[in-house]
Amino acid sequence: MIKPIVIIPLRSAAGTLGRLADAFDPRQRRGLQRAMAQDVVAAVRTLRPVPDVALVAEDPLSARRLAGRRGLVVEAAPGAGLNLHLACAVAILGAHRPDTAALVLAADIPMVQPREIVRLLRATAEHDLVVVPDRHGRGTNALAFRLARPPAFAFGPDSCLAHIDNANRAGLTVRVLELGSFALDVDGPEDLDLLRGSPGAPRTHAFLTGAGPDDEDANQAAE
Numbered sequence: 226m227i228k229p230i231v232i233i234p235l236r237s238a239a240g241t242l243g244r245l246a247d248a249f250d251p252r253q254r255r256g257l258q259r260a261m262a263q264d265v266v267a268a269v270r271t272l273r274p275v276p277d278v279a280l281v282a283e284d285p286l287s288a289r290r291l292a293g294r295r296g297l298v299v300e301a302a303p304g305a306g307l308n309l310h311l312a313c314a315v316a317i318l319g320a321h322r323p324d325t326a327a328l329v330l331a332a333d334i335p336m337v338q339p340r341e342i343v344r345l346l347r348a349t350a351e352h353d354l355v356v357v358p359d360r361h362g363r364g365t366n367a368l369a370f371r372l373a374r375p376p377a378f379a380f381g382p383d384s385c386l387a388h389i390d391n392a393n394r395a396g397l398t399v400r401v402l403e404l405g406s407f408a409l410d411v412d413g414p415e416d417l418d419l420l421r422g423s424p425g426a427p428r429t430h431a432f433l434t435g436a437g438p439d440d441e442d443a444n445q446a447a448e
């Protein structure tokens with residue numbers, strides 16, 4: 226099997242987690258973003274063979290520390306938007322390995338479990354596009370496809386339906402795959418309450434209880 230690649234977009238620390246601005250100051254929001262992304266990267270790196278990891282980041286310096294020695298960082302022009310960032314990154318990453326299976330995972334799904342990442346990967350063998358919805362069934366928390374046949378990215382309101390519609394229009398076969406550990410993306414305070422009461426996400430829990438590192442130099446945990 227060709228080694229898959231996991232693509233994780235990361236908004237700038239200044240722009241991210243805006244819906245938590247009442248609860249967390251900018252430094253805390255940055256720490257939370259990093260802790261969640263570390264949990265996602267760590268889950269990916271328990272797979273065998275270990276997939277390649279590419280962070281598509283508005284802040285490449287910070288992402289480089291998160292990616293560690295083995296990770297790729299694709300620099301994303303600040304403000305261009307998630308869909309354009311992903312389309313450009315996929316074009317770059319796919320140029321030399323079109324047959325590679327690619328997973329796009331949101332960085333704010335820290336409960337993600339390795340065995341469900343494997344399920345998602347397996348589904349790429351049978352469908353051109355696999356869409357993993359959020360717990361409301363409206364947003365998209367992960368996508369899986371081959372680099373040679375990427376979907377039209379449609380993150381934003383009702384993106385689950387938009388990804389399905391775009392795939393149908395492009396003649397791609399598409400499957401919606403509900404995966405419990407992917408369902409909770411952290412947008413607002415109610416998501417954090419759910420996360421606090423749930424297992425998994427060790428680095429995020431440590432951060433939320435004040436036991437985790439919240440500065441950039443202390444986070445090679447996912448290496």
Ligand SMILES: Nc1nc2c(ncn2[C@@H]2O[C@H](COP(=O)(O)OP(=O)(O)OP(=O)(O)O)[C@@H](O)[C@H]2O)c(=O)[nH]1
Pocket residue numbers: 233234235236237240241242243244245281282283301304305306307308310330331332333410411412
């Ligand atoms: N590279 C990149 N990543 C993004 C961008 N917007 C969001 N992301 C990432 O996409 C994932 C989902 O983001 P959202 O749920 O929209 O959250 P957010 O943008 O961090 O924060 P708010 O929408 O303000 O709550 C997270 O991994 C973000 O870091 C963007 O413009 N560029």
Ligand SMILES: O=C(O)[C@H](O)COP(=O)(O)O
Pocket residue numbers: 331359363364365366379380381382383384385410412
């Ligand atoms: O579907 C999307 O665009 C992403 O999951 C982000 O959506 P949200 O931030 O509204 O959950």
